Amino acid sequence: MYVDPPLGEIKLKYDIGIIGAGPGGYVAAIRAAQLQRSVVLIEEANLGGVCLNWGCIPTKSLLKSAQLWGDLEKMSQHGIFVQGKTFDLQKMVARSRQVSQTLSSGLQGLMKKHNVTVIKGRAHIEACFPNNILVQVSGLDIPFLEVENLILATGAKPKHLPLDIPQSIRWNASAAMTPEFLPGRLLIIGAGAIGMEFGSFYQELGTKVTILEQGPCILPCEDSECRDMAYKAFKEKGMEFHLGMELLSAEVNQGKISAKMSCKDGSKVELWNGCAQTDRILVAIGVTGNVQNLGIEKTKVQVSQGHIVVNEMFQTLQPNIYAIGDVIGAPWLAHLASHQGIACIEYIITGKKHSIDPLSIPGCIYTLPPLASFGLTEEKARKSHAVRIGRFPFSGNGQALAQGSGSGLIKVIFEEDTGELLGAHLFGQGSPELLSSLLVAKKLEATPEALSDVIFPHPTMSEMLHEAVLSAQGRALHA
Numbered sequence: 001m002y003v004d005p006p007l008g009e010i011k012l013k014y015d016i017g018i019i020g021a022g023p024g025g026y027v028a029a030i031r032a033a034q035l036q037r038s039v040v041l042i043e044e045a046n047l048g049g050v051c052l053n054w055g056c057i058p059t060k061s062l063l064k065s066a067q068l069w070g071d072l073e074k075m076s077q078h079g080i081f082v083q084g085k086t087f088d089l090q091k092m093v094a095r096s097r098q099v100s101q102t103l104s105s106g107l108q109g110l111m112k113k114h115n116v117t118v119i120k121g122r123a124h125i126e127a128c129f130p131n132n133i134l135v136q137v138s139g140l141d142i143p144f145l146e147v148e149n150l151i152l153a154t155g156a157k158p159k160h161l162p163l164d165i166p167q168s169i170r171w172n173a174s175a176a177m178t179p180e181f182l183p184g185r186l187l188i189i190g191a192g193a194i195g196m197e198f199g200s201f202y203q204e205l206g207t208k209v210t211i212l213e214q215g216p217c218i219l220p221c222e223d224s225e226c227r228d229m230a231y232k233a234f235k236e237k238g239m240e241f242h243l244g245m246e247l248l249s250a251e252v253n254q255g256k257i258s259a260k261m262s263c264k265d266g267s268k269v270e271l272w273n274g275c276a277q278t279d280r281i282l283v284a285i286g287v288t289g290n291v292q293n294l295g296i297e298k299t300k301v302q303v304s305q306g307h308i309v310v311n312e313m314f315q316t317l318q319p320n321i322y323a324i325g326d327v328i329g330a331p332w333l334a335h336l337a338s339h340q341g342i343a344c345i346e347y348i349i350t351g352k353k354h355s356i357d358p359l360s361i362p363g364c365i366y367t368l369p370p371l372a373s374f375g376l377t378e379e380k381a382r383k384s385h386a387v388r389i390g391r392f393p394f395s396g397n398g399q400a401l402a403q404g405s406g407s408g409l410i411k412v413i414f415e416e417d418t419g420e421l422l423g424a425h426l427f428g429q430g431s432p433e434l435l436s437s438l439l440v441a442k443k444l445e446a447t448p449e450a451l452s453d454v455i456f457p458h459p460t461m462s463e464m465l466h467e468a469v470l471s472a473q474g475r476a477l478h479a
Contacts, residue, residue: 010040012142016032016348017133022050024340039114039116040117048104063366065087066200066368071404093177122137124293125295133321148320170283186280195213199211212271229409233369244264245263252277256277257275258270259281288306336356364435370428371427375423377425390471391479397478405429408431409425410425411426412471
């Protein structure tokens with residue numbers, strides 16, 4: 001059991017108790033410590049939560065490896081020829097695990113620096129009173145800890161497909177992240193961010209990827225124009241899509257896999273027939289909050305559709321219990337959880353109300369190429385606003401062409417009269433990094449006219465942001 005400070009130094013009472021040390025929980029702990037409050041952070045696994053250990057970070061390491069492998073195919077365009085190229089899948093996986101371990105170890109140092117007590121164990125609410133909460137921790141030699149305020153930051157877990165898929169061929173995200181071999185074929189159920197990122201990784205390495213999605217499109221939360229560009233790019237790379245369909249059955253007979261899907265009209269279609277046993281099926285149909293075995297039934301905390309119900313300041317119906325991050329529902333984003341953690345702590349300690357604008361929450365999907373966005377899509381914006389829309393293709397940017405990244409689009413949406421930036425949608429290499437400049441512009445309430453006066457360095461990808469803004473005014477120079 002990891003405890004810091006040592007077990008003998010654990011106090012019986014803390015100002016703030018936090019269950020879950022993911023991006024929401026550990027950031028909240030640091031902020032509380034900065035505000036001179038005593039904090040106990042309880043985590044049953046590793047610091048950093050799913051994001052750092054089994055989600056955001058290791059998957060990006062794997063995707064970088066896959067991107068480098070894919071770049072080898074383009075080397076000849078630069079006059080560079082590589083013979084006998086190969087890759088070691090296990091080294092890719094080992095590197096991704098090492099990156100996560102390094103960051104998790106770094107978090108232990110941050111907790112020490114801020115004098116946060118970290119206890120490794122399973123936490124359970126034992127009793128709840130108006131001025132304190134009693135929390136029991138498995139493996140601890142004291143009956144319970146007393147905290148004045150408790151924050152639940154327990155994250156989420158994958159939803160289960162209500163279908164009997166043989167364990168021998170079924171993958172969850174953790175298994176797909178630590179493969180022992182490269183499957184010849186991979187069937188992914190779900191075309192959201194998780195499914196599409198895994199699809200990109202395996203497709204780039206040579207696996208034949210098939211995406212099965214019950215809805216009418218991939219990445220349903222994205223702007224349709226960027227989403228359609230991404231769909232076309234993925235198909236050109238060889239991904240196979242079955243939209244508006246769902247998995248009906250999957251079987252293994254004499255070492256061969258057979259799978260069937262059903263269409264909206266009720267017909268049944270053979271999807272796989274006699275595939276090799278080294279092929280796999282990955283279920284990526286979303287997540288639901290970790291609300292079980294917390295003891296919340298002893299409180300006034302309410303759960304709806306698998307997530308804890310909170311008000312605008314993350315307070316539950318039990319006044320001294322709060323919840324942040326994935327456990328309170330969509331959007332399930334690590335950076336949002338961290339921001340919520342800060343806002344929650346500052347409200348508890350100082351009473352400051354820090355509102356989070358839902359139209360300023362960025363979302364990034366690290367497919368190859370990636371997508372990035374915030375705010376209203378064009379479809380939604382046109383329903384409630386008169387708009388000015390600017391577009392600029394990556395193919396018109398010198399740096400993008402020099403980098404071999406000429407496929408993509410930047411799209412900005414402004415309110416016609418006020419010039420408010422309502423949304424931005426990007427598809428193409430470097431999109432997540434480019435998005436930040438537009439987020440700052442929105443926060444500072446920059447208008448198209450003000451942004452047009454900014455001098456962007458040349459040659460850079462960022463010049464496309466300038467051109468997109470000029471396009472919204474009918475002034476694009478290089479389109």
